[in-house]
Amino acid sequence: MDTSRTTAAMRLALELARRGTRGVNPLVGAVIMDAEGTILATGYHRGAGTPHAEADALSRLGTLDPAAAQAATMVVSLEPCNHSGRTGPCSRAIIDAGIGNVVFAVSDGGKTSGGGGEALRSAGLNVDHGLLEAEARDLNHRWFTARAHHRPFTTLHLAQTLDGRIAAKDGTSQWITSPRSLLHAHQVRASVGAIVVGTGTVFADDPRLNARNEHGEPFSTQPRRIVMGLRDIPADAALKADSNWEQVRTRDPYEVLALISARDIGHVLIEGGASIATAFLAADLVDEIFLYQAPLLLGAGRNSVGDLGVETLAAARRFRLDPIDGEAVRLLGPDILTHLEPLPAETGTP
């Protein structure tokens, strides 16, 4: 096989992976080539519960005779999984399709999902890995971090003014951002398994915390509403509208994430307020940020983020634009939405 064609196919697989969505599962792309390097089919993973990239590509592959399948190569940005989750094992699907060769970029490493490469080798396929591994790891670097720590993937919501305030001096904050921004925030709520706020936000806003469309109607999927903090929240708090909520009596973000994992929830939205955002950021437990910035000034009030223990510029928490799930920087009515992810530690200052 021409290695430059395999490399080009892996680049395409990585490009396809970027069409996916961040959350419970990693971004993965796959390309199937014939012996000459001609692309026969492509696929990518569109998010939890949808086919994996390999299965997606196989579903788009026309019928191949056994010799052609044997000569074909599956090029995939992550090691094919070896377990039955919401979808069947990709290793099995590749074997059943009669594909003879597999090249993957980065090992899965998961306790249950890993081992696909070995399963493929045992079944007699030629398996190679490590091609564009750094790029593939970088694409999902926070997902790998979250998985290594057995915690859910986290998304932080910050809806702030030009001067970084999330509430005015008197505590009012509804609304800083525009209806377009609010709709996006509700779409994010609908895409996660749980949403976390502090007791302070419950006392200040009495939020409902459900996910609603532009008409104010609830989406079909709703996150579990989780309040963290020691104080009792009011018996008639709006977020208690149904039983899909709970309070975790702790100020420890690790404990909250452990509880969410125990509920088998793999993606959580940290909605705030400031103290909660600060606690998760300080512990480096934020995997992505949706930052909504509205064109207004308060000059005083609640800062969106408090003290992170950063004493000097070199110790600043650095982020980079994340062009997954749409443009990294977008106009939402009068507001600017910026999608960010932490800069990988090894990247250093830009």
Ligand SMILES: NC(=O)C1=CN([C@@H]2O[C@H](COP(=O)(O)OP(=O)(O)OC[C@H]3O[C@@H](n4cnc5c(N)ncnc54)[C@H](OP(=O)(O)O)[C@@H]3O)[C@@H](O)[C@H]2O)C=CC1
């Ligand atoms: N614009 C926006 O995007 C948003 C704005 N807001 C605004 O933010 C304001 C509320 O912010 P804030 O007062 O900071 O309230 P928070 O919602 O951040 O809750 C803070 C409270 O949570 C408890 N708590 C739990 N864990 C921690 C921890 N690790 N560190 C500190 N406290 C913890 C404490 O209460 P306890 O004693 O009970 O333990 C604390 O007083 C409101 O005005 C609200 O409108 C809120 C969300 C989003």
Ligand SMILES: Nc1c(N[C@@H]2O[C@H](COP(=O)(O)O)[C@@H](O)[C@H]2O)[nH]c(=O)[nH]c1=O
């Ligand atoms: N003020 C503010 C936000 N605030 C968040 O929205 C919560 C209210 O949710 P609900 O009761 O479900 O409508 C509130 O408690 C806080 O978490 N969000 C934003 O996108 N933009 C804003 O300007």
